[in-house]
Amino acid sequence: MAKQFVRFQYKNKIDWGFVTEENILPLQTGDKPTKDLLVDLQKKRIKLNSKSKKLIPRKDVTLLSPITAPCQVICQGANYHKHTLESGLDPKSKTYNLFFTKSDVSLTAAIGDVIRPNHVELLDYEIELGIVFGKDIDFPLDVQSYHPSEYIAALFIANDISARDIQLPQLQWYKGKSYRTFFPAGPILLVLEPGDYERIHSLELNLKVNGQLRQSAKANQMVFPPKESIAELSLFTQIRVGDVLLTGTPAGCALKAPGKLKQIFASFFPEHKKWELFIKGQKQRTEYLQPGDLIQATIRTADGKMDLGEQVLQVKQG
Known part of the structure; x- marks a missing residue:
C-alpha cells in the first residue's frame, strides 16, 4: 500500500x-532533495521500522513542500473536458495534449500563504494531481508496451495558482503561473507501491474556497491520462x-470564458481593446481569489487507502 512521507521542520531542523x-x-536524513529521498527508498537505504527513533506528533511540526527545487515542472492544460469548455476551447477541435512549464521558484508549502502580487487582480486556483518521476526518461517510450508504474514514484496535491490577467492578455503562461507561492505542493508525498498505479483513476479531487466547494472530479476524467501523457513527453x-x-485541473475555476456572442462582438475590436473587455468582464466574477480567502484542497480515494493530505492556504496581498 502507498506510503505517506512529509518534509518538515522541527526545532529549527529540516528532515x-x-x-x-x-x-x-x-528518517534522520536531513534536508535531502526529493530526488535523493526517492532513490534512497528505491534502494532500501531507509528503514521505516526502527524503534530507536522517537515519534513526533504531526501537530508539533511545520510541514514544508515535499517537492524541492531545482526540478522541472511540466503542466497540462485543459485536461478535463468541462474545464476545456469553461476555458473557451472547443473540445472537438482540441485534439492535442497541451503542455507548458512553471518555474520551480513558485514552490511553497501546502499549509501557509498564497501571496497575490500587487499588480494582479484576477487570481485563480487550480487543484491538480501531481506526479513525481522516479526514473530518468531519455528515450521515446512506446505507449503500447511501456508501463507507467516504472516511472511514477509518487503523487502529491498541486495547486496551479494563476494570474489570469497576466497569463491570458499578455500570453504569458510561464510568468502568469510562476510568481512566488503560486505552486503550493503537498503536504503528503505519497510514494507508490506495486499495484498502486492502477488506483490512480479512483482518486477524488476536491477544492473549497471559504468552505464552498468549487472543484470536484475524479482523476479518471482526464482527457489524456498519465500513461499517454508521459509517452508523449518522452x-x-x-x-x-x-x-x-x-x-x-477540473472544472470550477474562477475563470470563465465569454460566451460565443461576446467573443464574436469582441473580434471586431483591436487586440488591446479585446483584452480590456475580457478583463472588465472577469472582474465582475466573484469567484476570483481575494485577500483573506481560505483555500482547502484534498485528493484521496473514497476508501481512504490513498490519501494525499489536505492543503490549507490563505490568500494575502503582496
Whole structure:
C-alpha cells in the first residue's frame, strides 16, 4: 500500500518523515532533495521500522513542500473536458495534449500563504494531481508496451495558482503561473507501491474556497491520462528523477470564458481593446481569489487507502 512521507521542520531542523497516523517517524536524513529521498527508498537505504527513533506528533511540526527545487515542472492544460469548455476551447477541435512549464521558484508549502502580487487582480486556483518521476526518461517510450508504474514514484496535491490577467492578455503562461507561492505542493508525498498505479483513476479531487466547494472530479476524467501523457513527453523532453508533472485541473475555476456572442462582438475590436473587455468582464466574477480567502484542497480515494493530505492556504496581498 502507498506510503505517506512529509518534509518538515522541527526545532529549527529540516528532515523527512514517515507518517504513521497522527505521528511522524523522523528518517534522520536531513534536508535531502526529493530526488535523493526517492532513490534512497528505491534502494532500501531507509528503514521505516526502527524503534530507536522517537515519534513526533504531526501537530508539533511545520510541514514544508515535499517537492524541492531545482526540478522541472511540466503542466497540462485543459485536461478535463468541462474545464476545456469553461476555458473557451472547443473540445472537438482540441485534439492535442497541451503542455507548458512553471518555474520551480513558485514552490511553497501546502499549509501557509498564497501571496497575490500587487499588480494582479484576477487570481485563480487550480487543484491538480501531481506526479513525481522516479526514473530518468531519455528515450521515446512506446505507449503500447511501456508501463507507467516504472516511472511514477509518487503523487502529491498541486495547486496551479494563476494570474489570469497576466497569463491570458499578455500570453504569458510561464510568468502568469510562476510568481512566488503560486505552486503550493503537498503536504503528503505519497510514494507508490506495486499495484498502486492502477488506483490512480479512483482518486477524488476536491477544492473549497471559504468552505464552498468549487472543484470536484475524479482523476479518471482526464482527457489524456498519465500513461499517454508521459509517452508523449518522452518524445521531446528529458525527464530526471524528481521532476514533476501536473496533470490538469477540473472544472470550477474562477475563470470563465465569454460566451460565443461576446467573443464574436469582441473580434471586431483591436487586440488591446479585446483584452480590456475580457478583463472588465472577469472582474465582475466573484469567484476570483481575494485577500483573506481560505483555500482547502484534498485528493484521496473514497476508501481512504490513498490519501494525499489536505492543503490549507490563505490568500494575502503582496
